[in-house]
Amino acid sequence: MIGAARNGLAVSITGLGVCVPDRVVTNDELAQHVDTSDEWIMERTGIRERRMVTREQALSDLALPAARDALADAGVEGKDIDLLIVATVTPDMAFPSTGALLGAALGAVDAAAYDLSAGCTGFMYGIAQAYGMVAAGLSKRALVVGGDVLSKILDWEDRSTLVLFGDGAGAVVIEPAPQEGFLGFELGADGAGGANLWLPGSGSRVFDDPDKYVKMNGREVFRFATRVLVQSAEALLEQCGVSIDDVDVYVPHQANVRIIDHATKKLGVPSERVVVNVDRYGNTSSGSIPLALADARADGRLRPGSLVLMTGMGAGLTWGSALMRWTKEAA
Numbered sequence: 001m002i003g004a005a006r007n008g009l010a011v012s013i014t015g016l017g018v019c020v021p022d023r024v025v026t027n028d029e030l031a032q033h034v035d036t037s038d039e040w041i042m043e044r045t046g047i048r049e050r051r052m053v054t055r056e057q058a059l060s061d062l063a064l065p066a067a068r069d070a071l072a073d074a075g076v077e078g079k080d081i082d083l084l085i086v087a088t089v090t091p092d093m094a095f096p097s098t099g100a101l102l103g104a105a106l107g108a109v110d111a112a113a114y115d116l117s118a119g120c121t122g123f124m125y126g127i128a129q130a131y132g133m134v135a136a137g138l139s140k141r142a143l144v145v146g147g148d149v150l151s152k153i154l155d156w157e158d159r160s161t162l163v164l165f166g167d168g169a170g171a172v173v174i175e176p177a178p179q180e181g182f183l184g185f186e187l188g189a190d191g192a193g194g195a196n197l198w199l200p201g202s203g204s205r206v207f208d209d210p211d212k213y214v215k216m217n218g219r220e221v222f223r224f225a226t227r228v229l230v231q232s233a234e235a236l237l238e239q240c241g242v243s244i245d246d247v248d249v250y251v252p253h254q255a256n257v258r259i260i261d262h263a264t265k266k267l268g269v270p271s272e273r274v275v276v277n278v279d280r281y282g283n284t285s286s287g288s289i290p291l292a293l294a295d296a297r298a299d300g301r302l303r304p305g306s307l308v309l310m311t312g313m314g315a316g317l318t319w320g321s322a323l324m325r326w327t328k329e330a331a
């Protein structure tokens, strides 16, 4: 799916909030559980540490503070939201949806609320859906949360996945704006490659060995990721009639610094325009892009008028890009 945002209302992000767990897990700590080292993890992934929830915490414990901060940033309350999407593969439970639970906690009594499953691309799918509903006038104001607690579904005996992921969540408020924020989206999926990153035994299909842990073919996912980050971004830039040189802030999914470097080089984005925080958080799945947006805002790179290119990719296999002009004034 690809399209430039030319037909509906002008829509933008008016609030942003994030939340990560307090607990920092270093590479050395993981090396006590599996045969790995800080040196290997740093060299092959660029990840120094990640955050992980406690046994008692669930996704909504991160999503709720992130959502509250996003609402406060937009100067609105839960009751002002009529659409609430939670993009995640680690909801509190299969049902009720974390979206519905969050709606109740926020007092969003008029909101349609649901969860969306698109792997690490979930946040990109979520903002595209919200954009569409707001631009068409169906929703007046949406809250989109992207977040995951992948530590809950990692195999602590599998070094090839354990070292990559972390927990975190981010939220944005999306509503009509005086000037165009969102300029276009490109989204895609390739279920044929799905078994390269999957969670067999987590649904209604019976498997012989359903241990309910993430399984991954790292090399295949690496190849896929480097390909789609470039293809999706280039297709969207062309669709919107924008050159890569015009992009002020590039926010790729934070999976591995080598994947980011590859995409950055191929696209031709100067490194000072690329947001990287995978060193501190690892791959937080749907939390990755909003966490990176928050970092870019905190370090002063995300300013009103900045042209922002975001691309996510992940399980499904899925991918998705959004191009937007940042319209929000600094707090």
Ligand SMILES: CC(C)(COP(=O)(O)OP(=O)(O)OC[C@H]1O[C@@H](n2cnc3c(N)ncnc32)[C@H](O)[C@@H]1OP(=O)(O)O)[C@@H](O)C(=O)NCCC(=O)NCCS
Residues within 6 Å of the ligand: 035, 036, 037, 040, 041, 044, 045, 120, 159, 160, 163, 164, 216, 218, 219, 221, 222, 225, 255, 256, 283, 313, 314, 315
């Ligand atoms: C997983 C990944 C870091 C592996 O890096 P790589 O350079 O491709 O490494 P390889 O898979 O070629 O493995 C090289 C060796 O390191 C080993 N290895 C794998 N994980 C290791 C770890 N944590 N510590 C030490 N050694 C490890 C492998 O077993 C392999 O050993 P072998 O040569 O004896 O078989 C990389 O493939 C990757 O990032 N893939 C994408 C994953 C991803 O981003 N998934 C989420 C997408 S949303």
